[in-house]
Each structure stands twice: as C-alpha cells, then as structure tokens.
Amino acid sequence: MKGCSFCSCMLFTVMNGKMTYDNKRNIFYFPDSGDIIRKRRPSKVQSDDVGKEGQDMKIQQITRDKDEYMDLLLLADPQEDMIEKYLDRSDMFVLVNGGDVCSVCVVEQLKNRKCELKNLATRVEDRGKGYAKYLLRYICERYSSTCDVMYVGIGNYKRVVNFYEKCGFINSHIVANFFTENYREPMYEDGVRLTDMIYLKKQLDSEVDVKKVVDLALEAGRILLKNGAEIFRVDETITRICNSFHVEYVDTFILSHGIFVSAENGVEEAYTKVKQIPLSSSHLGIVAEVNELSREISGGFVSIEEAKERLRRIDQMPAKKSYFQVLAAGAGSGSFGYLLGATALESLIAFGIGCVLYIWILTAKKYNISKMLVNILGGVLITALALAAFHMPFPVPVKIDGMIIGGIMPLIPGLAFVNAIRDIADSDFLSGTVRMIDALLVFVYIAVGVGFTLSVYNNMGGGLML
Amino acid sequence: MIHDFIMHVICPFAGTVAFAVLFNVPKRFYLCCGCTGTAGWLMYHMVSGYGGSSATASFCGTLVVVLLSRILTVVMKCPITIFLVSGIIPLVPGAGIYYTVYYMVNNEFAEATRRGMESAKVAFAIVLAIVFVVSLPRKYFQSSYYQRKIRKG
Numbered sequence: 001m002k003g004c005s006f007c008s009c010m011l012f013t014v015m016n017g018k019m020t021y022d023n024k025r026n027i028f029y030f031p032d033s034g035d036i037i038r039k040r041r042p043s044k045v046q047s048d049d050v051g052k053e054g055q056d057m058k059i060q061q062i063t064r065d066k067d068e069y070m071d072l073l074l075l076a077d078p079q080e081d082m083i084e085k086y087l088d089r090s091d092m093f094v095l096v097n098g099g100d101v102c103s104v105c106v107v108e109q110l111k112n113r114k115c116e117l118k119n120l121a122t123r124v125e126d127r128g129k130g131y132a133k134y135l136l137r138y139i140c141e142r143y144s145s146t147c148d149v150m151y152v153g154i155g156n157y158k159r160v161v162n163f164y165e166k167c168g169f170i171n172s173h174i175v176a177n178f179f180t181e182n183y184r185e186p187m188y189e190d191g192v193r194l195t196d197m198i199y200l201k202k203q204l205d206s207e208v209d210v211k212k213v214v215d216l217a218l219e220a221g222r223i224l225l226k227n228g229a230e231i232f233r234v235d236e237t238i239t240r241i242c243n244s245f246h247v248e249y250v251d252t253f254i255l256s257h258g259i260f261v262s263a264e265n266g267v268e269e270a271y272t273k274v275k276q277i278p279l280s281s282s283h284l285g286i287v288a289e290v291n292e293l294s295r296e297i298s299g300g301f302v303s304i305e306e307a308k309e310r311l312r313r314i315d316q317m318p319a320k321k322s323y324f325q326v327l328a329a330g331a332g333s334g335s336f337g338y339l340l341g342a343t344a345l346e347s348l349i350a351f352g353i354g355c356v357l358y359i360w361i362l363t364a365k366k367y368n369i370s371k372m373l374v375n376i377l378g379g380v381l382i383t384a385l386a387l388a389a390f391h392m393p394f395p396v397p398v399k400i401d402g403m404i405i406g407g408i409m410p411l412i413p414g415l416a417f418v419n420a421i422r423d424i425a426d427s428d429f430l431s432g433t434v435r436m437i438d439a440l441l442v443f444v445y446i447a448v449g450v451g452f453t454l455s456v457y458n459n460m461g462g463g464l465m466l
Numbered sequence: 467m468i469h470d471f472i473m474h475v476i477c478p479f480a481g482t483v484a485f486a487v488l489f490n491v492p493k494r495f496y497l498c499c500g501c502t503g504t505a506g507w508l509m510y511h512m513v514s515g516y517g518g519s520s521a522t523a524s525f526c527g528t529l530v531v532v533l534l535s536r537i538l539t540v541v542m543k544c545p546i547t548i549f550l551v552s553g554i555i556p557l558v559p560g561a562g563i564y565y566t567v568y569y570m571v572n573n574e575f576a577e578a579t580r581r582g583m584e585s586a587k588v589a590f591a592i593v594l595a596i597v598f599v600v601s602l603p604r605k606y607f608q609s610s611y612y613q614r615k616i617r618k619g
Binding site for chain 2: 339424
C-alpha cells in the first residue's frame, strides 16, 4: 500500500508509562517509576465531563504553519524528519479547549477513497479526558464523505491498540521491520524492541450512517403510524429500510402511540431513538405512498438523501379537498341509508345530514376539539336534523330510522376497528387493545349523542312522540 | 329487478367509494374498493336471504371482503388496509347501535339488549373472519406459489 513507508503514528507513546517525553529537554526518557503518567491521568469522573467542557471545545483545521505544533506531534512520533515527510501533504486538525490546544491529529488523503491517520496526540496534562476519541470521531465523520476506509499505523503498544479497537478499528496488515529501518533510536515496549508496524483500518461510513438510516426509518415509521398503518407494517418498514442501508442489527418496539428503535453496527455503540406519535386522523394514501417508497428502497433504487426528500414530500401530501370530502360523506350516508332500508326521500335527507355532519367534523378538526366531543355532538347533530326532517311537511311521511342510521355511518371508526383486529391477529395485543378501546369508545360516544337527543325529544313530547 | 340492482350493487359500491374518499385512498384504488365492498355486501345479502342469521351473514360477507382484499393487495402492490377498511364498512353494524339506543330510550330494555347483543355478535363475526383470513400464510396469495405448483405438476 502506498504511503506505508512514510507513516509513523505511534500514538500515545507516552501513555505506556515506559517512555516519556520531556518538553524542556526535548527527548524521550524512561522514567524510573512508571507511575508518573498514571498519577497525572485524571479519574474517570473527569473523563465523563467532556460533554460539559465541550461547550467551548472547538476543532479547527490548520492550513499554515503546521510546524508550530511540532511539540505535540512529537509526542506520537519521536522523529522530526519522519513527521516533516507527511506534514505538508496532509490535513491537520487541532482540538482547542478554553484557548489551549489539547489534541492534534494529521490525516493524509490517499488514492481510491482511502485515507490514513498519520498522527494523533494529546497534551500530557489533558490525557484521559476523551479528547483524542472526540477528535477521532470528528475526523471519521468528516472523511466519511470522501473516503471509505481509514488506516492507521501504530507500534505494538497494547494501550494504543486497545484505544483504536474501542474506536472501531480492526486489524488490517503488518509492515515488517518498519521501525528498525526508519528510526534511528530504538524503541522499546516492555523491554522488547519494536520492529513491525501494525496497520489498523476502519470503515468510515458506518457510524454516521447508522444515525442517518435510523432517522430515516423512524421518520417513515412515524408517518405510517400517524396515518393509520398497522403495527406490523411499521415494524416491517423500519427493519426493511435499515437492512437495505446495511444496518444489520435493528430492534424495534412499536406501540400505537410511539416507536422505539435501537440500531447497532459492528462494535461501536448503539443508537437508540424514541418517537412519540399522537393519535390523529388517517390518510391511507400516505400509507400507500410510504409503502411504495419502502419497496423501492429495499430494491436499492433510492439513496438516503433522496428517500428523506421524498418522505418529506409524502408527509405534506394534502387530504382530499374539503368540499369533496363533505360530498363523499353525504354520498356514504345516503347510499348506506338506502341499503339499510330507507326510502329514496329519506336517503336524500340522509345525504344532507351526512354533508352537514362532515362540515362539523372538519371544523372540529381545524380547532382541535377532542374526539369525545366531536362524536357526541355529531350524534346529537344527526338526531336533531333527522327529527327536524321528521316534522317537515313532506308529501310522503318519513321515518327517522333510516336517516339516523345513514347519518351515523361517517362517524363509524372503521379504520381503528379493522386495525385493532389486525394488530391483535398479529399478536400486537397492547396496541390492538388500545385501538380497540379507541374504536369502541367512539361507538359509545355516538350512542350517547343519539340517545341523549332522542330522550330529550321524547320527554318534551311526554313520551308519545316516538 | 332494477330496484334490486340499485339497492344491492350501486348502493354498496357508491357507499364504499365514498368511504374510500373519506379515508383519503388514492384515486386509482377507487374501483377496487368499490368492488370489494359490493362483493362483501352481495355475500351478506345472499346468506341472510337463505335464512342465515345476521352474524353468519356478516361472517361470510367479511370472509369475501378479506379474501378479495388480500388478492388485490398482491395484484395492486399496496397496503391491504386500503381495501379492507373501505370494503368492510357496509357490514359494520351501524344500524345495530341505533336500534339499541332507540329501544333503550324507549325503556324497552329486553329489545334493546337483544339488539345490542346482536350487534356484538356481528362485530365478533367480523373480527373472527378477519383474523381467520389474515392468519393464512402470505404465500397462498402470491401467483408465484401457484405457478411453481403447476410446473411441478
């Protein structure tokens, strides 16, 4: 591999406790007691504080006078001429915390979408605070768009190897006798002279993509659930999207009101997200569209960005025009009224009642009136209108039964009912029960509204009117 | 004859399509939704015409609706909910709720109970039919399954 011969990144040489760098004398030495470094390492509590300190923690790219940071660079690579070999054609980043440069790293862009981490070092007094890890993660994200693999060559120091393995690097290859051929001073680990350089590598797209993919999948799931899809469809869609973007380990837990997704890729930490989804109106057109999109994604035709954009557009898909909905509700009321035994005239009145009822439903939706009130008042409205029609001087006398039954139809929670049954059939008992109660309560609300109006009317007429 | 046709074909068709509109089903599925609803209602009507109880009739009607929905889902490549929800609306016991309330208001509790129980029975029949057909393995609804069978002989 090109670039190997120049490379030399013995990160944290000092952290070993065997070899120490002295700023004043500008040399490495072996401390008598290896504990010097350990005493300086802050405790774990401090290392958790990176987040808080991170408020004024910044990462900057250095383009000029890279030599200024030679002191820091020498911490990881003891020979100055080796550093100068790669410094000019590499990118340099420093982590600045509170005005001080704490960490520095150098990355060289290689051919074929590869890059190599040449140097990564942290000030002695700032070790163990997670700065290097933070910097490394930033670098990985930054280079993930231009590179597929990041290499790093290190000496065989256990601590260094452990550090990189924790950051998601895996073994790649070994360059034999690298240190003996390129370094004048011999270096030792546990008394054994270092000879070979170990190369580790990391796939760069993984970490960033898990987040992106899960966000995308979750958004798709949210839109599905919001618009009245069954639990298993939401589950299937999320898993399908994640898998087709190479996120293999996905766990989902979906309720009628929320989605929990946890995804993992390789050894890096898991990514978990929870989304609360309030019950709202249904739009089966959107469900169909998202379903179509998920099909295309698993076919491999859609990129993440494209899918995101399409989801955004699907989510904004408008409902049918209000007047169209009102007419449809009327048509539904009329035809079902006729179907269930009303005369032609009664069906016509049912048509009118259905239209008025739906105007009320749409108005209520606009002002976010609670479901309970919408349905009870809807029942009252239907019955009152039917009773009014009952007293109209039509040429043929009309009965209220057909008109009320027809009028009730648009209120019936067909979608909630069917979804509840399907969820229960799929063993999603929790969501199924919630939706079933939702559906049954709507039936009860309608009954209360109709019953209340009928009994008021009945009492007004002294029990003789009906 | 014409009256029967209007009553049992046009009405359920128009009603089902109207509900498809309310559920915001895309236009291209209207025809299929209407056919599903009509087929379900015709089955219901036939069974109750031969003397079946309303629960039995609802069960058979729902079976037809769900079977048709599952086939249409595979053919049209879209969620089953689209056909199922619209198709089942004619069978939902809307009238049962009304009569239960009506008799209750009139203090005829025996009749109210009878109507209420009947509505519950119908609802259960629908649930049973849906669960029954939905539990059938997916492969029976894919044409590739039958093509393979035919090829094998």
